[in-house]
Amino acid sequence: MEPDELASWLRLVHTPGVGSDTARRLLATFGLPASVFAQSQASLRQIVTPAQANALHLVPAELAAQLTATTDWLAQTDAAGSQRAILTLGDGRYPNSLLAMEDPPLLLFVLGRIDLWRDNTGQSIAIVGSRNPTPQGEANAKQFGQACAQAGLTVVSGLALGVDSAAHHGALEGAAAAPDQLATIAVVGTGLDRVYPKRNLALAHQIAQQGLLISEYPLGTPPLPANFPKRNRLIAGLTQGTLVVEAALRSGSLITARLASEQGKEVFAIPGSIHSAQAQGCHALIKQGAKLVENIQDVLDELRPLTAIKTVAIDAEDESAAAENSLEDPLLAALGYDPAGLDALVARTGIAPAQLQVQLLELELDNQVARLPGGLFQRMARG
Structure with missing residues (x-):
């Protein structure tokens, strides 16, 4: 992407009062961001409010610093095979599955094995759950992550503690013998120049070498609470199905499951003890029609008709x-x-x-x- 084009996209993202919905309307009407900023006040006010039109004619104060930080980030050299990119709505590499959503991000910051990324949601499954799982729940997440990767599926999760981290670890282990396979995708709620939580720094580096880290948030974005429920729509959107390992009734994982269902994706849930609060969210999903999962075959039986998945040996x-x-x-x-x-x-x-x-x-x-x-x-x- 040329510097001027990058600057235009960043300016659109950082224009105060102009959210994603408004920005997409402007792009649909006028074309690329540079064309949007070239419009007169009268033309803009046919699409947006007077206050938004005024904001679009002012250069955001933080744009210069953001452009410098982004350019420096893109120029950094990573471990062998790892790459950096910013995908816009008009980029041919932007996933069609996200374009089909109601609220696709204007920009996607991507770090990792971009060369292995294929826009095929049928080859990916989300594994999500509690940040404070039981020991069995954490073990289940790792085992299912490993089995899914061995079956040729890319495991998508959110890099959070607990189930997310265990699923990522399992996927990395499961795909270790397949260097040409994208092991796992971490969709994060911060800028990609930050790792949250910090204890997952080593895991993030490993994912960058065998998978992908993706964020819709500009560099420097801190871990704001509102960002994490919002990023769940991307976890659901990038996959053909969502497996909830453990979740309380008010868990954010249920948001991902709901979004997956609304997008017409499969929803799976692992049952647990009726006495465990961490199992109640999964039980609620099963009551609502999610498929009860006891082993990897329960997942593959649903996804195999939708995609070419490797057969997993389970008889032994x-x-x-x-x-x-x-x-x-x-x-x-x-x-x-x-x-x-x-x-x-x-x-x-x-x-x-x-x-x-x-x-x-x-x-x-x-x-x-x-x-x-x-x-x-x-x-x-x-x-």
């Missing part, structure tokens, strides 16, 4: 699980998959509390049991 895993179940530890059988306290387990097993603590610790060290807040224990399903 099923046989292994059956063999493991036949030799199940009596304490694990008594624990089940609902969280339980020490007193309840003493009543179920008849084992003395001291000995029970020892056995639970051994199972915890073997990653078969997780210790939850409130003195509860939860059995971990094997992946």
Whole structure:
């Protein structure tokens, strides 16, 4: 993109009082941003309010600094294979799936393996969920992320803590043996010159080498609370389906699921304990028609008719699980998959509390049991 063209697009984005809807009306009427700014007040006022027309004739105070920062960001050199770009609504690389939405971003800032990106939502699935998942929920997110990547799907999520991070990690592992596959896409709620949360800095760097980081927000944009629900529409828009791993009833993940449904996309949900607040959002989705998911095949059965997805070998895993179940530890059988306290387990097993603590610790060290807040224990399903 030429500097003058970039400056025009950034000016349109930063013009106060002119939102995305207004900007798209102007572009539809007059063409490129440079043409918009060349219009007379009279012409502009046929499309926008007098205040907006006046604003369009003034150069935003922050434009020069934003243009310098953006130009410098584009010029930075990244790890081998990683690229930087800004895609406008008129760019041929701009995803058609986003153009079909009611509110497509004017600009997309993109960092990573742009060369591997294909505008094919049927090859992508969103995996979202709680920022504070149970240990089992986090394990499920990673396992499904890995399995989806192994099946040839690009995993899309939001780089948040919890389920998002686990799904990204799983996808990166699942696609490690396929260097020509776009492993995962992180749609973020800040400028791409920032990583939020900071503890995901290493993960963001890894995604830039094996996947993509995408933002509609200009460089320097901080993690404002309103940005994250808004970016969820892009997560839904870039995919053929959305899998909710764990979510409370007021979770932002349910926004992504609703948007996916409104866009005609598939919605999947993993059930959990009826006693877990983190499972209530998934249960609500299932009641509303989302597909109950127990394994990767439940996802592939719905998506395979829509796209060419690699077959995932699951027979051997099923046989292994059956063999493991036949030799199940009596304490694990008594624990089940609902969280339980020490007193309840003493009543179920008849084992003395001291000995029970020892056995639970051994199972915890073997990653078969997780210790939850409130003195509860939860059995971990094997992946």
